[in-house]
Amino acid sequence: MIQVDHLAAGPDLSLEAVRIGAGGGPRVAILGGVHGDEIEGVLAAQRLIAVLGARPVGGTVTVLARANPPALAAGTRLGADSENLARVFPGDARGSLSSRIADTISRELIDECDLLIDLHSAGRRYRMPALCGLPAQGEIGGRPLLDLARVTTFPFLWSHPSIGPGRSVSHAEARGTPWLYFECGGSGSLLEPDIDRYVTSTLRLLTEIGVLGGEPVPPGDRQVVVTDGNGDTDAGIAFRSSGFFVSRVAAGDTVEPGRPLGAVYDQTGAEREIVRAVSAGVVMMLRHDYRVEVGDVAAIVAGTDDRAA
Ligand SMILES: [Zn+2]
Incomplete structure (x- = not known):
């Protein structure tokens, strides 16, 4: 089943969420483009819709490829209201445009999922190694998230002892919902291997938790586990x-x-x-x-x- 929902984020904006799957299993939410200059996640999320739409999906995968349409249209990290969407979660239905977007994503996707995957990247002004971020204490179905993350193809796994407030993943954390986020690249150019890594790694994660059929994924190359820091890109x-x-x-x-x-x-x-x-x-x-x-x-x-x- 593929269902396209237009989620109202106030009177003047709707978010296009695509729900794929038969239900009855894990519910996964995937976000792309929380920051409007991080296109890798947008393109990866759109490719995932195409791939998942052609395969049997147990449970439900909800993909919001363009989480922040005003920022994406402007090509900027911040929204049209100069707010950082990743600092205003869980949002406010009567607040600024960014707060309303956050509120809609919180209620419609994060509050309704068993695993959140938020696809970010370094944007125009920075560079980052390809990494998967996760909560140090997180687990899914009794399995440590760090163990799950090892099926991805990221060379770095960033295990956070704590995380700053206001992010999509902070809202998931507050609800006790497991979360992961991806980072890569940056500098204003897009690289095919980065987008491919996002798609491949997400498909491997979905296979591991039983949303997609197939054999368990063998562990990849040795990954470096980074253990310090709360991942706040505004601090450093x-x-x-x-x-x-x-x-x-x-x-x-x-x-x-x-x-x-x-x-x-x-x-x-x-x-x-x-x-x-x-x-x-x-x-x-x-x-x-x-x-x-x-x-x-x-x-x-x-x-x-x-x-x-
Ligand atoms: Zn970002």
């Missing part, structure tokens, strides 16, 4: 000066404390600042856009469980 190592940022590392690099991540130069070429790692870990987010202002986030470095390395 901040620039103390404005200018041109020249990075010296790549997203996904392992760094030691004090390692220069890059430098900021002014228009005369004078070095204004060296940005250094303050702890050991993996560069999970790195500034891409070269024009930076004081207070902008330069990078997030998060520790791993890789004791043997």
